[in-house]
Amino acid sequence: MDVYEAVTSRRSVRGFKDKPVAMEILERVLAAAAWSPSGSNIQPWNTYVMTGAPLAELKTSAVERVAHGDAWDKRQYEMYPSVLKPPYGERRSAFGKERYSALGIAREDWEARQRAAIANWNCFGAPAALFCYIDRDLGLPQWADVGMYLQTVMLLLRAEGLHSCPQMAWSQVRETVAEVLSPPDGLILFCGMSIGYEDPAVSYARTGRAPLAETVTFIGE
Numbered sequence: 449m450d451v452y453e454a455v456t457s458r459r460s461v462r463g464f465k466d467k468p469v470a471m472e473i474l475e476r477v478l479a480a481a482a483w484s485p486s487g488s489n490i491q492p493w494n495t496y497v498m499t500g501a502p503l504a505e506l507k508t509s510a511v512e513r514v515a516h517g518d519a520w521d522k523r524q525y526e527m528y529p530s531v532l533k534p535p536y537g538e539r540r541s542a543f544g545k546e547r548y549s550a551l552g553i554a555r556e557d558w559e560a561r562q563r564a565a566i567a568n569w570n571c572f573g574a575p576a577a578l579f580c581y582i583d584r585d586l587g588l589p590q591w592a593d594v595g596m597y598l599q600t601v602m603l604l605l606r607a608e609g610l611h612s613c614p615q616m617a618w619s620q621v622r623e624t625v626a627e628v629l630s631p632p633d634g635l636i637l638f639c640g641m642s643i644g645y646e647d648p649a650v651s652y653a654r655t656g657r658a659p660l661a662e663t664v665t666f667i668g669e
């Protein structure tokens with residue numbers, strides 16, 4: 449698979465088969481992803497990989513907790529600004545419409561939306577997940593480094609025939625995750641990522657992108 453194909457075939461998959469992912473594949477992917485760039489090569493990512501019984505237990509606890517309506521854990525970072533100004537707010541609304549219409553869920557059907565959201569904490573059925581932490585004392589450029597690293601992981605997963613879904617949703621129940629992982633003090637859970645083989649029976653809408661001229665300016669010939 450060439451890089452263009454890896455980039456264009458990567459998408460956030462939200463329906464996985466329960467076929468296990470071999471640990472040697474995950475090790476190969478994460479060893480290669482370690483070659484991601486980072487400012488001054490500080491490699492600010494701290495990754496935990498979970499499969500098998502510990503992941504099954506985590507999914508059960510998280511889903512039960514969310515279904516029960518428990519409050520989210522105190523935020524360690526804001527997922528979005530409280531007001532998303534144009535054009536970001538419009539893009540977010542367009543994404544919501546695409547996602548819920550693919551699932552056949554009406555905008556006002558709050559319960560169905562809630563059920564779809566809860567699938568996050570079941571990892572959409574994926575048999576493997578990673579949880580990526582960053583040190584609380586690091587700054588914005590290091591968060592960007594972590595983003596590059598996670599995209600590298602997702603592209604390498606494509607090369608292995610695997611799919612993924614990055615999930616900030618896991619940060620909302622970070623204490624439940626911490627009960628299983630016991631991360632050192634001072635680490636912030638940025639996101640989880642579901643990993644596995646796509647279940648082609650699950651319908652989806654490919655998310656669109658803004659026209660190139662909206663996000664890129666070319667200067668010169």
Ligand SMILES: Cc1cc2nc3c(=O)[nH]c(=O)nc-3n(C[C@H](O)[C@H](O)[C@H](O)COP(=O)(O)O)c2cc1C
Nearest residue numbers: 458459460461543568613614615616617618639655
């Ligand atoms: C940092 C990050 C966090 C995300 N968190 C979630 C999440 O919690 N749940 C989810 O279903 N999708 C999540 N997504 C997926 C985005 O919705 C998705 O990337 C976006 O809509 C573009 O679609 P695509 O990835 O299929 O191209 C996240 C993506 C990123 C990069």
